[in-house]
Amino acid sequence: xPYPWNDADSQTRPPLVxxxxxxxxxxxxLSSGSPGTWFSDASRLExxxxxxxxxxxxxxxxxxxxxxxxxxxxxxxxxxxxxxAALAEFRRMAAMDFDPTQLRQSLDLxxxxxxxxxxxxxxxxxxxxxxxxxxxGDFNADVVNRRLGKSFYSDDPTLxxxxxxxHQSRIATAILGDPEEPVHIQGFAGTGKTHMIRAILQSLPGxxxxxxxxxxxxxxxxxSDVDMQNVHHFLFGQFARDHLIDAGIPPGAVRGLHxxxxxxxxxxxxxxxxxxxxxxxxxxxxxxxxxxxILFKFCESxxxxxxxxxxxxxxxxxxxxxxxxxxxxxxxxxxxLTGPSSSERWQPVRHYHLIKWASLVPKKDRNSLRxxxxxTRPLDLKFALVDEAHDLTPAxxxxxxxxxxxxxxxxxxxxxxxxxxxRFSSHTLRxxxxxxxxxxxxxxxxxxxxxxAHPAFQKMEVLKGSKELDTQCQFYLTRRxxxxxxxxxxxxxFHVFEYLHQLVNAGARVSLLPGTAFALPAFVDAxxxxxxxxxxxxxxxxxxxxxxxxxxxxxxxxxxxxxxxxLMKGYSATDFKNIMSKVQLMGRGHYTLGRVEDxxxxxxPNVMLSPELITPNKQAQYVASGLSKVYLAASRAQRTVAxxxxxxxxxxxxxxxxx
Numbered sequence: 001x002p003y004p005w006n007d008a009d010s011q012t013r014p015p016l017v018x019x020x021x022x023x024x025x026x027x028x029x030l031s032s033g034s035p036g037t038w039f040s041d042a043s044r045l046e047x048x049x050x051x052x053x054x055x056x057x058x059x060x061x062x063x064x065x066x067x068x069x070x071x072x073x074x075x076x077x078x079x080x081x082x083x084x085a086a087l088a089e090f091r092r093m094a095a096m097d098f099d100p101t102q103l104r105q106s107l108d109l110x111x112x113x114x115x116x117x118x119x120x121x122x123x124x125x126x127x128x129x130x131x132x133x134x135x136x137g138d139f140n141a142d143v144v145n146r147r148l149g150k151s152f153y154s155d156d157p158t159l160x161x162x163x164x165x166x167h168q169s170r171i172a173t174a175i176l177g178d179p180e181e182p183v184h185i186q187g188f189a190g191t192g193k194t195h196m197i198r199a200i201l202q203s204l205p206g207x208x209x210x211x212x213x214x215x216x217x218x219x220x221x222x223x224s225d226v227d228m229q230n231v232h233h234f235l236f237g238q239f240a241r242d243h244l245i246d247a248g249i250p251p252g253a254v255r256g257l258h259x260x261x262x263x264x265x266x267x268x269x270x271x272x273x274x275x276x277x278x279x280x281x282x283x284x285x286x287x288x289x290x291x292x293x294i295l296f297k298f299c300e301s302x303x304x305x306x307x308x309x310x311x312x313x314x315x316x317x318x319x320x321x322x323x324x325x326x327x328x329x330x331x332x333x334x335x336x337l338t339g340p341s342s343s344e345r346w347q348p349v350r351h352y353h354l355i356k357w358a359s360l361v362p363k364k365d366r367n368s369l370r371x372x373x374x375x376t377r378p379l380d381l382k383f384a385l386v387d388e389a390h391d392l393t394p395a396x397x398x399x400x401x402x403x404x405x406x407x408x409x410x411x412x413x414x415x416x417x418x419x420x421x422x423r424f425s426s427h428t429l430r431x432x433x434x435x436x437x438x439x440x441x442x443x444x445x446x447x448x449x450x451x452x453a454h455p456a457f458q459k460m461e462v463l464k465g466s467k468e469l470d471t472q473c474q475f476y477l478t479r480r481x482x483x484x485x486x487x488x489x490x491x492x493x494f495h496v497f498e499y500l501h502q503l504v505n506a507g508a509r510v511s512l513l514p515g516t517a518f519a520l521p522a523f524v525d526a527x528x529x530x531x532x533x534x535x536x537x538x539x540x541x542x543x544x545x546x547x548x549x550x551x552x553x554x555x556x557x558x559x560x561x562x563x564x565x566x567l568m569k570g571y572s573a574t575d576f577k578n579i580m581s582k583v584q585l586m587g588r589g590h591y592t593l594g595r596v597e598d599x600x601x602x603x604x605p606n607v608m609l610s611p612e613l614i615t616p617n618k619q620a621q622y623v624a625s626g627l628s629k630v631y632l633a634a635s636r637a638q639r640t641v642a643x644x645x646x647x648x649x650x651x652x653x654x655x656x657x658x659x
Contacts, residue, residue: 020128189635190438237351302394359398440471513594
């Protein structure tokens with residue numbers, strides 16, 4: 001049957017919400033003699049969409065808000081249907097309640113309520129759901145923007161099928177026009193970088209193209225996208241190893257037992273082999289440990305030799321002569337690890353060693369790299385894609401410049417919460433994406449002042465929200481528990497810990513971001529150990545020798561005083577275990593709680609920034625980090641972002657330190 005939005009002559013207002021079900025699927029249901037069979041065979045999305053279509057008559061009394069309510073209902077419904085049992089029961093109920101006459105009435109109401117179904121020709125749009133099964137906000141924005149003429153149209157058949165908006169199409173045109181030219185794409189949050197990666201992959205020869213990832217977790221996230229599962233992929237360490245071999249380094253130097261992850265030697269063995277003596281207060285074993293720490297910082301840097309900047313905080317108490325001796329030991333260790341010696345290799349060779357080593361090898365003459373393929377055949381790599389390039393180390397950026405491969409890197413400088421994204425070679429072509437497909441123009445009230453105050457913001461356009469999406473900014477005076485569902489993003493584990501107790505004790509259903517759920521127990525365990533007089537091993541607190549050192553660093557924070565009072569009253573690991581037992585699985589809680597850093601790659605209908613995120617930094621070196629955290633948190637929002645009322649006063653203070 002014909003649908004109003006499929007009519008090319010329709011002059012009515014464009015839709016605001018696209019339900020991810022096609023008219024073909026709906027027609028199949030209406031013509032089916034057995035609705036029960038249709039529902040049992042239908043996907044979770046199709047079942048949910050048919051059910052929601054039945055709601056349209058109830059929404060007709062408020063047409064201006066109908067589309068907004070429908071999208072929220074779809075998001076909530078998908079979260080409820082996250083188990084096979086829940087979906088099976090829902091299918092049974094939907095089949096029993098199905099009324100074909102009511103469905104036809106709903107279809108007739110769609111234009112007036114600014115709702116439509118997905119066209120068959122839009123199957124290449126952004127996926128309707130994320131890898132975790134939640135609604136993908138990019139889907140609706142992508143389809144709506146394309147129907148408004150914001151997509152790029154070209155006679156080139158390759159470009160025609162990519163479904164890109166104007167900003168993205170310019171980049172694709174540059175890549176297709178000169179595919180051997182490396183490109184770095186700076187894309188603000190929500191501008192469709194993942195969709196851009198899919199488009200680039202479609203335009204390049206798959207047999208010569210690979211995706212590079214910094215960590216195994218990032219690689220798993222990439223491969224959760226069905227469009228990327230059949231693409232060659234490597235960790236940076238693997239890529240660096242093959243780069244070295246292709247450049248003439250003997251394979252035995254970068255492979256073998258000493259390069260296995262489980263190969264270890266003691267600091268005592270290192271000290272004996274290298275002939276270390278005492279350096280100041282450091283024993284020979286302590287010197288070996290210091291050398292490893294210094295080399296780690298060196299291997300992440302873009303420096304060519306070990307220097308004072310690679311000393312860790314623990315070494316600054318040494319005298320200048322002792323520091324120079326320590327730096328010399330580290331350089332000698334590095335020279336031996338990477339030297340041409342034919343004697344048996346004894347040092348463990350880690351991925352970060354390989355990456356740094358490869359970054360120092362001169363660029364190859366030919367425009368390809370011979371790397372190990374997924375089978376017995378080597379891969380002649382000519383093109384590489386890198387997502388989240390803002391999190392690369394400077395050494396990784398140098399490697400990309402040296403590897404002889406055309407690299408397309410995508411990232412967002414302002415999401416680097418450490419405050420400084422890597423610098424790419426001047427030979428790399430720069431492109432920018434600043435049209436949001438996730439949020440409306442209201443997001444700019446928060447995001448753009450933060451961007452303009454950021455030290456990395458130089459001669460750039462600000463973020464532009466979609467005109468067809470409604471995003472609101474709300475300001476609050478005092479932090480309270482919101483009445484509606486929110487993702488609450490905090491600055492530290494201290495604040496997550498305190499707010500988690502407040503929410504659970506108030507009877508709220510809470511989920512923790514996966515990264516926070518993983519790290520918080522170790523943090524709390526370390527906190528309890530310090531309070532009992534033991535030094536912890538937590539990555540967040542290991543640098544503190546005792547509770548007094550911790551209090552000296554964090555004692556000025558109000559939340560620290562609250563937590564200290566809890567511990568003084570006898571708070572224990574059992575109490576924390578009881579709190580964690582009440583935490584819901586991700587997506588099932590009314591609220592989602594976590595640190596800002598753990599919110600990367602997530603998006604939520606409503607986001608609240610916890611007040612500590614806008615605590616003024618008085619030292620210029622921390623300004624970029626603070627602004628990046630606020631930007632990252634606010635850019636997770638689709639519909640509403642709630643921020644402390646003093647936001648703009650804080651931005652003004654931080655902006656004064658920018659220079």
